[in-house]
Amino acid sequence: MISSRERSIGLRQARAQRELRNRKDSAFAIVGLVATLVGIVMLAVLLIDIAQDGLGALSWTFLTSFPSRFPDQAGILSALAGTLWVITLTAAFAFPVGVAAAVYLEEYAARTWFSSIIQTNINNLAGVPSIVYGLLGLGLFVRMLQLERSVLAGGLTMALLVLPIIIIASQEAIRAVPPSFREAAYGLGATKFQTTWLIVFPSALSGILTGTILALSRAIGETAPLITIGALTFIAFLPDGLKSPFTVLPIQIFNWISRPQAAFHEKAAAGIIVLLVVLLAMNAAAILLRNKYQRRVEW
């Protein structure tokens, strides 16, 4: 038996400890708020700075002109077109391959040491620095397959870069499909192929698309691998085919920012705004797609 005295001492100690715990709690809330604000404030400062520099240079002419030696005539058209070409090609290669790989790994592959090695490698590939993909693209596509410094080589290199991300995102989306759907399909006499493509894939589609678009938005901002494979910095024409030379937004921005003239720096800031708008548009598309399919696919 505990005496009432002991109990009251115990209670007093417990109260003191609780006060300490509560203080810790509010202290962490403040630290967390500061940490959050640091990120947001920095981003806001950055955006405001860019907007101040670039908004003046942003115009319809800027969007529809080729680069030029003269800052007042320089435009972003070829870089914007190059970015759209590269990203379209990247999606065209990486999406089918990535989804097929994810479906295979999740639905077909037996859980053996071999498949776990593949899985580990894919996870690691997602963290490989992009310049390494650039070197791979240079060796494989530009030199070995002799695609030259073409938009096709750029798209293929970028496809390699985003492939692991697309595979992992798709795997997660596929894993999130309730097993009960598969059971229901199998129970009706569906084959594995039918179950996978008629039930699992449509249910996972919103997650797969979201992952793919986010991976592509990462690719849009990448400069290093494209410089490595030799994308040009001065292109005064639009890509007219898969073998055409090209440049992309980040390379053009980098080119302008390294010029001594202040007028080019404004062009660079305007270019960054264009790049951000493209990125935001893609992320918005990801959200819209997700909402559209989630409304139909609920469980």
Added chain:
Amino acid sequence: MVIQIKPEQIKMAKPLGSPTTAEPTHPQDSVLEAEGVSIYYGERPALRDVTLSVRRNSVMAIIGPSGCGKSTLLRCFNRMNDLIRGSHLEGKVLFNGQDIYASNVDPTELRSRIGMVFQKPNPFPKSIFENVAFGLRINGFRGNLRDRVEHALRRAALWEEVSDRLGSSALSLSGGQQQRLCIARALAVEPEVILMDEPASALDPSATYRIEELIDKLKEDYTILIVTHNMQQAARVSDMTVFLLAGEERTGELVEIGPTSQIFTNPRDKRTEDYITGRFG
């Protein structure tokens, strides 16, 4: 003391030879037969040496405590256990006298003839119509899809409630309606047997009642195996009852099989009596 059941709740089964496990019977009109079936998940046995046969157009209830292998037993009849990695089966399972684990049997064809309804209603995230039509489409049905869908929905006692909104999402239905939709989906493929894995355990009493009513009607055309935790339900809907046992060395052992009326009023085995009177499990 044996659970009190009103006589009218009990479907009197026709006699089926000896009702105990000791002497398995092989009547001419049995649809499904298990002969010495044991199922292992890895090294762990989930079912031990079970022998039973299911008569055509009857309802057999599988009862027993959690983890006794009820679902495993149910799923060996449409080879759903095949989908579980590391499971393997010993013994023989016959469907209309044919060994369904023989190498020339296509499990997908088997599953189109032995339908299944699951514990939790699991309609596809598609329209009501597409849910019912799915089984027909994947099995290459060529004919009037609409008629077959309507027929299946009528059989599942759901047509009146959904006929004006076949295009709307199956997920907009209530839980009980969803489960009847799942039954319609299984019926559309025209199976001979329907396996039901605790079909009413996620439903409220009135939805449960409708499912039981339905089972009673479906019996005219189909053979039904139903796993249930609910003793009253087993007593109400089934003709025959199988009791499996759980626990260390005895998991998946068949203790007793017999006409439902006898199992519930005069069980031969003490353990059956203890279970149905709620002394364990």
